[in-house]
Amino acid sequence: NAGVMQNPRHLVRRRGQEARLRCSPMKGHSHVYWYRQLPEEGLKFMVYLQKENIIDESGMPKERFSAEFPKEGPSILRIQQVVRGDSAAYFCASSLPGQGETQYFGPGTRLLVL
Amino acid sequence: AQSVTQPDIHITVSEGASLELRCNYSYGATPYLFWYVQSPGQGLQLLLKYFSGDTLVQGIKGFEAEFKRSQSSFNLRKPSVHWSDAAEYFCAVTSGTYKYIFGTGTRLKVLA
Numbered sequence: 001n002a003g004v005m006q007n008p009r010h011l012v013r014r015r016g017q018e019a020r021l022r023c024s025p026m027k028g029h030s031h032v033y034w035y036r037q038l039p040e041e042g043l044k045f046m047v048y049l050q051k052e053n054i055i056d057e058s059g060m061p062k063e064r065f066s067a068e069f070p071k072e073g074p075s076i077l078r079i080q081q082v083v084r085g086d087s088a089a090y091f092c093a094s095s096l097p098g099q100g101e102t103q104y105f106g107p108g109t110r111l112l113v114l
Numbered sequence: 115a116q117s118v119t120q121p122d123i124h125i126t127v128s129e130g131a132s133l134e135l136r137c138n139y140s141y142g143a144t145p146y147l148f149w150y151v152q153s154p155g156q157g158l159q160l161l162l163k164y165f166s167g168d169t170l171v172q173g174i175k176g177f178e179a180e181f182k183r184s185q186s187s188f189n190l191r192k193p194s195v196h197w198s199d200a201a202e203y204f205c206a207v208t209s210g211t212y213k214y215i216f217g218t219g220t221r222l223k224v225l226a
Binding site: 031033035040041042043044045048056091093095100101102103105106107108110 | 118146150156157158160163165204206208210211212213214215216217218219
């Protein structure tokens with residue numbers, strides 16, 4: 001059973017470009033969570049999604065960031081007009097319905113903004 | 115506000131020595147507690163978790179942790195450290211819902 005998959009593992013963007021990060025949850029998991037890890041910090045919750053629904057986006061920056069989890073395909077975290085401060089590791093986790101206390105983390109995408 | 119504190123940013127131990135990494139939490143409800151390890155450039159690997167029951171929990175790679183409610187602590191221990199244990203360790207807590215709160219991590223260095 002494959003774990004949570006994220007791609008790309010590393011992404012380099014110039015300021016002003018768009019970054020798209022993908023997350024495929026574990027098989028059977030329909031709940032996805034995104035976390036951001038800034039340099040020298042712990043992970044911070046960004047958003048919780050179920051298929052076609054955003055449940056909690058309280059940790060998302062108000063501008064430039066969006067997330068989706070379509071009926072088919074991976075969850076996407078999108079960052080528009082990236083700035084240097086967006087450089088971080090972005091982790092995705094997934095869980096079974098009703099078991100959000102047990103999340104399985106992916107390997108992360110390391111975004112570098114030049 | 116809910117929070118997790120890992121007081122030690124860096125710890126250095128000699129190979130074969132014992133290890134204790136500290137974690138304190140501030141949480142109103144009964145917490146669910148986790149320890150994760152992150153090797154450089156890698157993702158998070160779950161070492162162990164505590165939900166209820168026996169307050170001493172065993173994890174992978176020879177790690178254990180003890181939940182002490184009176185001290186609001188969940189310290190991670192290993193009796194004999196191996197060089198491969200060098201990594202960053204994160205403590206995390208949740209109330210049983212989905213929103214994990216992570217500490218800022220402790221970076222472990224192991225001397226040969």
